[in-house]
Amino acid sequence: xxxxxxxxxxxxxxxxxxxxxxxxxxxxxxxxxxxxxxxxxxxxxxxxxxxxxxxxxxxxxxxxxxxxxxxxxxxxxxxxxxxxxxxxxxxxxxxxxxxxxxxxxxxxxxxxxxxxxxxxxxxxxxxxxxxxxxxxxxxxxxxxxxxxxxxxxxxxxxxxxxxxxxxxxxxxxxxxxxxxxxxxxxxxxxxxxxxxxxxxxxxxxxxxxxxxxxx
Amino acid sequence: xxxxxxxxxxxxxxxxxxxxxxxxxxxxxxxxxxxxxxxxxxxxxxxxxxxxxxxxxxxxxxxxxxxxxxxxxxxxxxxxxxxxxxxxxxxxxxxxxxxxxxxxxxxxxxxxxxxxxxxxxxxxxxxxxxxxxxxxxxxxxxxxxxxxxxxxxxxxxxxxxxxxxxxxxxxxxxxxxxxxxxxxxxxxxxxxxxxxxxxxxxxxxxxxxxxxxxxxxxxxx
Amino acid sequence: xxxxxxxxxxxxxxxxxxxxxxxxxxxxxxxxxxxxxxxxxxxxxxxxxxxxxxxxxxxxxxxxxxxxxxxxxxxxxxxxxxxxxxxxxxxxxxxxxxxxxxxxxxxxxxxxxxxxxxxxxxxxxxxxxxxxxxxxxxxxxxxxxxxxxxxxxxxxxxxxxxxxxxxxxxxxxxxxxxxxxxxxxxxxxxxxxxxxxxxxxxxxxxxxxxxxxxxxxxxxxxxxxxxxxxxxxxxxxxxxxxxx
Numbered sequence: 001x002x003x004x005x006x007x008x009x010x011x012x013x014x015x016x017x018x019x020x021x022x023x024x025x026x027x028x029x030x031x032x033x034x035x036x037x038x039x040x041x042x043x044x045x046x047x048x049x050x051x052x053x054x055x056x057x058x059x060x061x062x063x064x065x066x067x068x069x070x071x072x073x074x075x076x077x078x079x080x081x082x083x084x085x086x087x088x089x090x091x092x093x094x095x096x097x098x099x100x101x102x103x104x105x106x107x108x109x110x111x112x113x114x115x116x117x118x119x120x121x122x123x124x125x126x127x128x129x130x131x132x133x134x135x136x137x138x139x140x141x142x143x144x145x146x147x148x149x150x151x152x153x154x155x156x157x158x159x160x161x162x163x164x165x166x167x168x169x170x171x172x173x174x175x176x177x178x179x180x181x182x183x184x185x186x187x188x189x190x191x192x193x194x195x196x197x198x199x200x201x202x203x204x205x206x207x208x209x210x211x212x213x214x215x
Numbered sequence: 216x217x218x219x220x221x222x223x224x225x226x227x228x229x230x231x232x233x234x235x236x237x238x239x240x241x242x243x244x245x246x247x248x249x250x251x252x253x254x255x256x257x258x259x260x261x262x263x264x265x266x267x268x269x270x271x272x273x274x275x276x277x278x279x280x281x282x283x284x285x286x287x288x289x290x291x292x293x294x295x296x297x298x299x300x301x302x303x304x305x306x307x308x309x310x311x312x313x314x315x316x317x318x319x320x321x322x323x324x325x326x327x328x329x330x331x332x333x334x335x336x337x338x339x340x341x342x343x344x345x346x347x348x349x350x351x352x353x354x355x356x357x358x359x360x361x362x363x364x365x366x367x368x369x370x371x372x373x374x375x376x377x378x379x380x381x382x383x384x385x386x387x388x389x390x391x392x393x394x395x396x397x398x399x400x401x402x403x404x405x406x407x408x409x410x411x412x413x414x415x416x417x418x419x420x421x422x423x424x425x426x427x428x429x430x431x432x433x434x435x436x
Numbered sequence: 437x438x439x440x441x442x443x444x445x446x447x448x449x450x451x452x453x454x455x456x457x458x459x460x461x462x463x464x465x466x467x468x469x470x471x472x473x474x475x476x477x478x479x480x481x482x483x484x485x486x487x488x489x490x491x492x493x494x495x496x497x498x499x500x501x502x503x504x505x506x507x508x509x510x511x512x513x514x515x516x517x518x519x520x521x522x523x524x525x526x527x528x529x530x531x532x533x534x535x536x537x538x539x540x541x542x543x544x545x546x547x548x549x550x551x552x553x554x555x556x557x558x559x560x561x562x563x564x565x566x567x568x569x570x571x572x573x574x575x576x577x578x579x580x581x582x583x584x585x586x587x588x589x590x591x592x593x594x595x596x597x598x599x600x601x602x603x604x605x606x607x608x609x610x611x612x613x614x615x616x617x618x619x620x621x622x623x624x625x626x627x628x629x630x631x632x633x634x635x636x637x638x639x640x641x642x643x644x645x646x647x648x649x650x651x652x653x654x655x656x657x658x659x660x661x662x663x664x665x666x667x668x669x670x671x672x673x674x675x676x677x678x679x680x
Contacts, residue, residue: 061371061417063378065389066410073402077218151281158283159379169286176293183297186290190282197281338525338584341486342539342591343514352542356529432529 003179008188015171016192022167023154023196025089030096030153031146037101042108044126052101059098064159067091072163088160088167096153103145107138144211148204151197158193168192224399225408228391235391236412242305242387243374243420246312250373251366253313254320258358259350261321262328272321279318285379287311292383308380308387312373319369326365327358360432367424371417378413388412439464439626440485440595445494447480454480456650458494462643464594467627469637469658472647473673478630481647482597485628486510486517499594515543518593522600524580526572526587532559533568536587543591551590558586562616578609582616589620596620598629634677638662646670 040052059067071094072087082090111134119133161170172189176182225232257272259265279287291314292307302310331354339349359366381390388409396405440462447455455477462468472478483489485496487503487510496503501513527535536555540546546554559565562582572580581601588596598617602610614636621627621640631637637644637658644658646669654661654670665671 058414061375061414062410063375063389063413065378065381066392066406066413069392069402069406070410073406077403155281155283158285161285162379162382169283169289172286173289176289181297182289182293183295186286186294190278190286190290193282193286194278198277201277201281332525334521334523334525335527337488338519338521338527340488340510341514341517341519341521341597342587343511343543344539345511348542352538353527357527360529 003175008175008179008185011171011175012168012185012188012192015166015168016196018165019154019157019167019169019192020196022085022088022092022157022160022165023150026092026096026157027150027153029089029093030100033093033097034100034104037097038104038108039130041101041105056098056102059095060102064091064095064156065162067095068159068163084160084163084165087163088157088165092153092156092160095156096149099149099152100146103149104138104142107142107145108134110141111137141211144204144207147200147207151200151204154196154200155193220404221401222404222408224401225395225405228395228399231391231395232388232409232412235386235388236416238385239374239377239387240416240420242308242312242377242380242385243370245309246316246373246377247370249309249313250316250370251320251324253317254324254366255355257317257321258324258328261325263346276318276321279315280322284311284315284373284376285382287315288380288383304380304383304385307383308377308385311380312377315376316369316373319373320366323362323365323369324358327360327362328354330361331358356432360428363424363428363432367421367428370424371421374420375413375417438462439466439499440628441495441497442481442485443495445481445484445496446492447477447484447489448492454650455484455491458650458652460645460652460655462595462626462628464626465624466642467621467640468629468643468645469641470628470630470645470647471632471634471637471673472653476647477650478645478647479599482599482628482630485595485597486514486519488519511543515591516594517597518588518591518595519597519599520581520584520588520601522603524572524577524584524604526580526583528572531569531571532564532575532583535572535583536590539587540590554590555586558590559583561589561619562586563612576609577605578612581605581613585613585616585620595626595628598627598631600630600632602631602633632677634662634674646673648673 037052037055040048041056043049043052068087068091071091072082072084075082075087075090115133115137116129119129124132157167158169161167161173164170168189172185176185179185257276260268260272263269288307288311291311292302292304295302335353335357336349339353344352377387378389380387381393384390392405392409396402399405438461440460442458442460445455445458446453458477458481470478470482480489484491485498487508491503491505493505498513499516501509501516503513527538530538533552533555536558537548537551540551540554541548556565556568559568562585564579564582564586567575567579567583572583575583601617602613605613610633614633617627617629618640629637641658644656644661645652646654646661648669654665654667656666661670662674665674
């Protein structure tokens with residue numbers, strides 16, 4: 001079977017769409033889970049704090065590939081027949097939540113203690129302090145590293161090709177086998193990721209610079 | 216929930232896991248030494264704006280940081296033979312890790328070099344040191360010390376990322392896990408233990424790097 | 437034959453004409469104080485003398501080393517011209533002893549034992565023999581500056597440039613540094629200091645150079661110049677410093 005260059009590009013673009021979709025799902029769900037995790041991580045309950053810490057340590061200290069396998073084979077133990085897509089979305093969400101929570105914790109901790117003390121002295125509860133005083137300030141600092149991390153999420157989706165999710169890398173692998181042109185195909189695959197990631201990297205750098213620019 | 220966990224068949228293959236873990240550590244060691252070496256050269260080139268190499272390193276850094284490691288690995292292992300460059304599995308794995316870490320450490324170390332106060336360079340110049348001597352004796356160590364935590368994190372990330380090298384049959388830890396679970400059909404137990412082994416390695420390597428940083432870079436004995 | 441001669445020195449930063457034809461001649465063993473308002477070009481002048489600032493036109497000669505806009509053997513020049521900075525600029529990752537030993541070892545290829553011996557001697561000169569193995573951040577500002585002086589002396593320079601070396605110090609630490617400089621002057625070291633310490637300049641200096649708008653505006657013996665300034669600008673400056 002003969003592939004024209006257009007056939008190859010068209011197939012890769014389909015794969016790219018799945019990469020994009022998985023990235024979005026993982027980033028959005030990961031952010032939501034990460035926010036909960038953040039609240040737990042900076043809670044005053046030692047048990048909750050410890051659990052969040054352990055969770056973050058686990059996901060930052062193990063390969064994403066192993067996390068994928070654990071979800072894929074772990075859910076199967078419960079008799080659930082998980083598709084590659086489900087496993088990929090769940091694992092990447094868990095992975096993203098751990099990293100985002102840790103990034104955001106750094107931002108929260110960079111808010112001066114006086115802000116906690118001042119809002120506490122106004123009789124705000126801890127949740128109200130976070131909601132009205134701390135998080136709005138931390139958010140400003142958090143934007144740049146959060147956008148920066150989105151690059152890691154997009155790149156992370158490539159690992160899901162290993163459990164058979166047909167995103168960009170997997171599509172590339174199948175095309176490379178069919179066309180015997182791995183140099184061209186993997187080159188194009190790399191270009192595809194670059195097109196997704198580079199604008200994100202640039203924005204992260206721009207945001208970072210703007211934040212540090214004298215007001 | 217009738218599933219009965221059984222770790223015995225995995226533990227029976229413990230020596231395979233152990234060998235795989237050692238191989239992963241070996242890859243990481245070589246990748247770290249060569250990757251950081253590239254990082255130092257790249258960082259100086261970028262920080263000093265040595266034309267035209269600074270632009271080349273800039274391109275290299277952006278290309279690597281904005282594409283997934285597994286694609287870089289596949290490109291090296293499956294793609295390069297088209298150019299007549301045929302590498303064994305472990306050579307490809309090491310090369311991919313070196314190139315990957317080289318790009319990240321270029322940026323990390325550059326930040327360290329640029330954080331060294333200008334007065335340090337002036338003091339070195341006033342003592343008649345050349346630019347290179349000033350870099351070697353005055354700039355390098357404080358710059359590395361400053362970014363060592365960031366560099367250490369990146370080294371651990373690269374080690375964990377090397378798990379995908381199993382896909383080109385590099386016989387590291389995740390390859391051993393795949394092999395074991397294909398024999399005993401205890402996938403969950405196998406990957407659980409392997410995951411914990413990676414976690415242990417990450418913790419140990421992080422501690423080791425912190426210790427090395429203290430000894431070699433912080434100067435305090 | 438003067439030890440150091442500056443002729444028709446010009447320096448531009450872009451369109452900004454910072455030094456507008458400086459002529460200056462300094463004999464061996466002379467202690468020279470350069471004074472002037474900020475922006476008068478005094479620090480720039482000092483920094484051209486060891487090539488930290490390039491020059492746009494003119495000539496600098498130090499003990500046979502020759503420097504102009506086109507060519508300069510900075511390595512040779514800087515071995516003859518030492519410098520001490522306002523901010524000390526000690527190397528934080530090296531001990532006090534290693535700070536002093538570094539340049540003799542790297543630039544002059546001295547052996548370790550030789551460099552160590554030299555460092556001990558230099559540190560004794562500034563009264564810090566007991567700090568050889570301490571790190572700079574364990575020292576007071578005054579002690580750090582004295583180490584910086586020892587570090588410069590270890591290269592046996594012909595001239596020592598001092599760029600506002602007491603300006604970053606707490607008032608109670610100024611004297612320990614000045615007394616080291618006074619001792620150097622007594623031993624015959626050629627010193628060129630940019631300074632705000634007028635009393636010290638008058639007491640120790642052999643020559644006072646008043647910089648104004650990028651030129652040497654007035655030169656003379658400190659006591660005479662202070663007693664009877666020849667120009668209104670210097671009179672103003674002295675009045676402002678004394679009054680302030």
